[in-house]
Amino acid sequence: MDSFDPHPAAAHAMDRDAAEPALSACRAHKFGGSSVADAERYRHVAALIQDSPAPRAVVVSAMQGVTDALTALARIAGDGGEWQDAWSKLRDRHFSEALRLDPDAKHGLIGWLDAEFSAFSAVLDAVASRAALQSHEFAQIQGMGEVWSSRLMQAALGGEAAGWARLDAREVLVVHPGELGVAVDWHETRKRFAGWRIAHPQRDVVVTGFVARDAEGRCATLGRNGSDYSGAIFAVLFDAEDLTIWTDVDGVLSADPRLVPDAVCLPSMSYAEACELAYFGAKVLHPQTMAPAMQAGLPILIRNSRNPAAPGTRIAEKSESDPAHSPVKGLSLVGDMALLELSGAGLIGVPGTAERMFAALREAGVSVTMISQGSSEHSICCVVPSAHAERGREAVEAAFAEAIGDGQVEGVDTTHGIAVLAAVGDGMVGQPGISARLFEGLARARVNIRAIAQGASERNISVAIAAEHAVRGLRAAHSAFWLSPATLSVGVIGPGNVGRALLAQFADALPRFANASKREHRLDLRLRAVASSQRMLLSNTALDPASAAGTLAASGEALDLDRFVSHVRSEHLPHALIVDCSGSDTVAARYPEWLAMGIHVVTPSKHAGSGDWSRYRAIREAEQRGGLFRYEATVGAGLPVIQTLRSLLDTGDTLTGIEGVLSGTLAWLFNRYDGSVPFSQLVAEAKSLGYTEPDPRDDLSGTDVARKLVILAREAGATLSLADVEIESLVPAHLQQVSREEFLDRLHELDAPMQARLDAARAQGGSLRYLARLDSEGAARVGLATPEAGHASLSSRLTDNLIQFRTRRYAHNPLVVQGPGAGADVTAAGVFGDILAIASTLGARHPGALA
Numbered sequence: 001m002d003s004f005d006p007h008p009a010a011a012h013a014m015d016r017d018a019a020e021p022a023l024s025a026c027r028a029h030k031f032g033g034s035s036v037a038d039a040e041r042y043r044h045v046a047a048l049i050q051d052s053p054a055p056r057a058v059v060v061s062a063m064q065g066v067t068d069a070l071t072a073l074a075r076i077a078g079d080g081g082e083w084q085d086a087w088s089k090l091r092d093r094h095f096s097e098a099l100r101l102d103p104d105a106k107h108g109l110i111g112w113l114d115a116e117f118s119a120f121s122a123v124l125d126a127v128a129s130r131a132a133l134q135s136h137e138f139a140q141i142q143g144m145g146e147v148w149s150s151r152l153m154q155a156a157l158g159g160e161a162a163g164w165a166r167l168d169a170r171e172v173l174v175v176h177p178g179e180l181g182v183a184v185d186w187h188e189t190r191k192r193f194a195g196w197r198i199a200h201p202q203r204d205v206v207v208t209g210f211v212a213r214d215a216e217g218r219c220a221t222l223g224r225n226g227s228d229y230s231g232a233i234f235a236v237l238f239d240a241e242d243l244t245i246w247t248d249v250d251g252v253l254s255a256d257p258r259l260v261p262d263a264v265c266l267p268s269m270s271y272a273e274a275c276e277l278a279y280f281g282a283k284v285l286h287p288q289t290m291a292p293a294m295q296a297g298l299p300i301l302i303r304n305s306r307n308p309a310a311p312g313t314r315i316a317e318k319s320e321s322d323p324a325h326s327p328v329k330g331l332s333l334v335g336d337m338a339l340l341e342l343s344g345a346g347l348i349g350v351p352g353t354a355e356r357m358f359a360a361l362r363e364a365g366v367s368v369t370m371i372s373q374g375s376s377e378h379s380i381c382c383v384v385p386s387a388h389a390e391r392g393r394e395a396v397e398a399a400f401a402e403a404i405g406d407g408q409v410e411g412v413d414t415t416h417g418i419a420v421l422a423a424v425g426d427g428m429v430g431q432p433g434i435s436a437r438l439f440e441g442l443a444r445a446r447v448n449i450r451a452i453a454q455g456a457s458e459r460n461i462s463v464a465i466a467a468e469h470a471v472r473g474l475r476a477a478h479s480a481f482w483l484s485p486a487t488l489s490v491g492v493i494g495p496g497n498v499g500r501a502l503l504a505q506f507a508d509a510l511p512r513f514a515n516a517s518k519r520e521h522r523l524d525l526r527l528r529a530v531a532s533s534q535r536m537l538l539s540n541t542a543l544d545p546a547s548a549a550g551t552l553a554a555s556g557e558a559l560d561l562d563r564f565v566s567h568v569r570s571e572h573l574p575h576a577l578i579v580d581c582s583g584s585d586t587v588a589a590r591y592p593e594w595l596a597m598g599i600h601v602v603t604p605s606k607h608a609g610s611g612d613w614s615r616y617r618a619i620r621e622a623e624q625r626g627g628l629f630r631y632e633a634t635v636g637a638g639l640p641v642i643q644t645l646r647s648l649l650d651t652g653d654t655l656t657g658i659e660g661v662l663s664g665t666l667a668w669l670f671n672r673y674d675g676s677v678p679f680s681q682l683v684a685e686a687k688s689l690g691y692t693e694p695d696p697r698d699d700l701s702g703t704d705v706a707r708k709l710v711i712l713a714r715e716a717g718a719t720l721s722l723a724d725v726e727i728e729s730l731v732p733a734h735l736q737q738v739s740r741e742e743f744l745d746r747l748h749e750l751d752a753p754m755q756a757r758l759d760a761a762r763a764q765g766g767s768l769r770y771l772a773r774l775d776s777e778g779a780a781r782v783g784l785a786t787p788e789a790g791h792a793s794l795s796s797r798l799t800d801n802l803i804q805f806r807t808r809r810y811a812h813n814p815l816v817v818q819g820p821g822a823g824a825d826v827t828a829a830g831v832f833g834d835i836l837a838i839a840s841t842l843g844a845r846h847p848g849a850l851a
Contacts (some may be wrong), residue, residue: 026055028240030209030231033064034248035305036149039100042156045246048308050157057238059207060153061227062145063097066090067210074141077124078133087124091117094148098155107155113148120144136218143170143211143221150208157206165202169230172196172237173212175220181288182222184233185215193237207234225286232292232300243298244312245285246305251313252277252285254330254483259471262524264483266313266329268320273329274300276424276460290315319426327427327434328481333474335467337369337418338389339450342396343379344409354380356399364388364395370420370462372451381451383464389414418450419470422462423477435461441480444842445574446598446626447473468571476574479842485513486842488575488600488835491529491568494582495549498604501828502581503527506545509832523839529568533582535559538567561590569599575842576627579831580605589615595622595629602834604633604827609714610707613721616714628838633830635662635708636801639819645715648807648815655716657806658774659814662708662782664799664822665691665699666770671798673768679754680747691799691822695740696747700730702770705782709772712803718778728783730754730770761786769793792816799823 031045049056062070069090077083094117098109105111123140127133147168154166172192174185209227212220222229228245235243249257251265252274269277271294278287285302293300294317303312314320319329347353354373357380361368370383384392393412403409428434435454438461442449451464465473479486492499506527513523527543529536535556537548569576578594580587580603588607592615595601608619609631623629635641649655661667668691672682683700686692692699706725713720729736732753735743761768766786771793774780787793792814796802801821804814820826 025241026057026238027052028057028059028231028235028238028243030059030228030243030245031061031153031305032227032245032247033061033066035246036060036062036153037064039097039152039156041305042097042101042152045153045305046156046158048246048305054241055238056204057207057234057240058153058157058205059209059227059231059234060146060149061209062149063093063152066093066145066149067142070142070145073124074127074133074138077127077141078131078138080128080131083124083128087117087121094152098152101152101155107159109151109155112151116144116148136214136220139211139221140219143208143219146208146210146227150206154206157204160202163202163204165200165205167196167200167205167207167234169208169211169234170213170219173230173233174215175212175222176214181224182212182220182226182229184292188215189233190237205238223288225289228286228289229292232289232298235298236292236296240298242301243293244301244303245289246303248304248306249302250304250307250310251302252315252330255474255478256333259333260331260475260478262483262485262487263478265310267311268314268316269329270319270426271315271317272459273319273424273426274315276422277330277332285315327425327431328423328438328483329425329427330423331474331477331481331483332422332424333470334369334420334422335470336386337383337420337464337467338386339381339383339413339415339418339464340389340392340396341379341381341413341415342400342409342411343413344403344411345378347378347380347409357382357396360395360399361392364391366392366395370451370453370464372453372464383418383420383451386416386418389416415450417467418464419467419473420462420464421470421473421477422460423481424460426459428459428461437480438463438477441476441574441842442473444598445469445472445476447476471572472574475572479574485524486575486839487524487526487573488577488839488842489568489570489573490525490527490577490579490835491531491564492527492548492579492581493531493564493587494580494584495530495532495552496581496583497824498827498831499579499581500549501824502579502831503530503545503548505825505828505832510545523836525835525839526573528570529564530556531559531561531564532556533559533584536564538564561587565590565594565597565599569597576600577602577835577838579603579835581831583607585611591615591629592618592622595619595626598626600627600629600838602630602831602838604631604637604831606634606704606707606711609634609711610722613719628841630834630838631711632834633827634711636803636817636819636830637664637821637823638826638830638833639801639803639817639821641712641801641803641817642715644815644817645712645805648805648809649716653810654808655805656776656808656811658709658712658716658772658803659806660772660803661769661793661796661801662705662772662803662821663699663770664801664820665693665696666705667796667801667821668799670767670769671796671800673754673758675755675758678748678751680749680751683747683750684744695743697731697736697740697743700750701736702727702729702782705770705772706780709774709780709782713774713778713780716774718774720774720778720780724780726779726781726783728781730784757784765789767794792818 029049035045036042073083073086094113098113102109150166154164157164174188175182209230210221214220231243253263253265255263257263271290275287278285299316301312301314304310342357366384366388368382368384373380393414396412400409404411423438447465447469449463453462527545529538530548530552536559537552537556577600583605585607591601591608632642669682683696687696706727710720710722758768764786768784769787771785772782793802799822800818802818804816806814
């Protein structure tokens with residue numbers, strides 16, 4: 001390829017800057033096919049650039065779909081087929097748009113097009129008559145759309161009368177084949193362009209994109225994305241101040257918006273960043289397009305012709321954004337790939353292994369997208385297009401046939417169904433932790449990495465992953481770098497008191513997330529499923545939390561828990577979370593399975609934390625390799641009890657005892673009970689206020705308190721089970737098996753025993769509290785006690801829960817956590833806090849979180 005010399009343009013620029021105001025610098029524009037799809041779009045384009053005070057060079061593509069039609073037409077003619085109908089359709093389309101642009105024949109479009117299509121039919125007739133298509137004829141036919149389009153564009157801009165010249169690029173642009181594609185003969189092109197400008201001194205010029213000629217004068221094209229390449233070439237030739245490429249998107253996006261709806265438009269990028277993204281599948285720009293601009297230091301702007309108000313993306317030598325704030329600019333995904341792996345002990349320490357492998361692939365015409373090799377040299381793998389995988393495998397096996405036959409090399413393994421995910425950004429250079437953030441984001445989304453590659457420039461980290469997990473991985477990585485909100489697909493089981501309160505808190509919080517600034521709005525809680533014990537409601541779009549429970553009752557379908565879980569664990573969303581407010585032991589039994597699938601689980605139910613020990617172990621083991629399990633609300637509703645205990649232990653403290661009031665119901669009863677009112681009357685009052693379960697025995701039995709103590713003991717590392725806890729029930733044995741109605745009728749039978757206990761406590765100078773205790777030996781008891789004077793429980797309020805932690809650090813003055821421990825709202829708040837904690841672990845930030 002001829003080297004490009006930017007110095008003539010730079011010299012002209014210095015002369016221009018010294019002699020003329022800055023506004024006189026040329027502005028280059030390139031419009032793609034979607035921007036010139038019909039007469040209306042041509043007029044729109046003309047309006048976009050009409051008011052510019054600077055000279056303009058406008059490079060145009062063919063009308064949308066025309067190049068594909070011409071390609072098909074050339075092949076029909078080359079096969080000796082009937083081309084006339086396809087030719088007529090093209091002619092009619094261009095004539096129709098020409099009549100709309102030039103109804104008064106002021107620009108002579110119809111006559112010009114008639115002559116063009118007549119000449120075109122002669123070319124097709126000659127090709128079809130010999131049933132052979134030469135390469136330069138194919139290029140001539142393929143490029144006709146740009147020629148016609150440039151004439152329509154010139155007319156839309158006012159034609160020669162308005163000072164618009166038209167340059168057929170074939171008059172000046174000379175190219176030749178190169179190793180990396182079509183290359184420009186800059187010396188010859190500059191010479192011809194200079195002569196053309198002398199003959200055409202007009203201020204503004206319309207240029208045909210895509211087309212050129214070779215050194216022998218035969219028609220040629222610039223290949224894939226050739227019109228963009230033309231735009232860069234002519235921007236340099238016209239010594240333009242910048243090049244604006246007008247397309248149908250708002251700019252370069254951080255990811256494919258079809259796969260990541262929350263993809264953001266990047267305000268600026270460096271050439272290097274844009275090249276990396278382009279090589280890995282971003283469709284806005286082809287790397288070849290940027291080569292002339294990069295060497296000339298010419299900024300490229302990507303803008304949307306259908307949304308000109310959008311500022312677009314500016315691509316220049318350096319990005320204008322702070323790389324420390326956004327080290328990764330974008331992510332790209334290349335699908336339909338395969339992994340080829342050559343392995344064997346005979347490869348270790350043998351020079352030239354990689355050379356032989358890649359030489360074989362080159363000879364087989366197999367393009368390699370990614371390469372990975374471990375330092376042990378036992379294996380080397382590469383990612384290739386899936387369509388070329390078999391050819392590549394055969395070529396590599398042939399190159400290593402002798403080593404395979406001798407057993408030194410095991411052979412070549414092929415894995416289809418691979419996608420390559422690439423993270424790109426200048427801010428990655430020299431920045432620790434970028435790989436960790438990417439890998440953690442993928443791991444949290446349960447996406448396995450098959451191979452890793454990172455160039456020495458550090459601007460690109462590429463990973464090979466299973467194609468079936470590609471979208472989930474892309475979205476997880478996108479949110480891991482705060483390019484979009486962390487999206488959690490949420491399912492709620494059990495819309496009872498706590499479940500409904502949680503949904504109401506969801507409904508209140510989601511608008512705050514939606515209205516937060518982009519810097520804060522990093523969390524997308526998407527309620528997609530709600531289930532009761534009998535019915536479920538599933539939705540592919542987000543449910544309204546405020547009405548979800550009502551809709552479930554009115555129109556839900558029969559519960560199928562497996563389908564519910566499968567729906568929540570949608571492959572196209574990065575993270576899934578199930579909130580279990582059901583209190584069902586059957587549902588809790590599914591937690592290990594869900595966690596192993598990568599589904600996060602949050603619950604206020606005590607069944608999992610205090611139930612069967614083997615199930616508890618299974619939950620903990622599944623959490624180590626799968627989803628996160630949070631259960632703060634199981635002990636103290638919204639109080640940070642487990643979080644506090646965990647912090648003490650994680651920082652190296654030693655627990656010597658736990659003591660406290662772990663039931664809001666029993667707290668209220670014994671904060672009120674002083675003998676002035678019978679105990680049964682207080683129980684009835686508590687029930688009427690909603691402080692007790694429908695059957696007060698569920699509270700008075702002490703089992704609920706014991707479950708909470710078991711949860712805390714297990715959190716502290718004890719292997720305690722419910723059967724190990726000494727439980728004092730406040731329900732006499734003769735009332736434990738009767739019906740609820742009979743129990744309530746005979747509630748007064750609790751009064752005499754309770755009065756006796758109170759009198760005994762007063763004789764010791766104290767009062768009664770229902771306490772849970774775990775000592776340093778692991779002995780656990782829940783029941784009535786007479787706390788010593790000054791005990792924190794004696795000054796608690798109403799339904800307060802109160803937990804004292806005695807540790808090595810807090811030996812003489814225990815650490816106390818105290819606050820409301822009962823009620824649907826505070827329990828739901830504890831559950832919501834666990835959800836937000838999981839979201840933060842996944843990389844989310846939300847309003848109220850520290851930036």
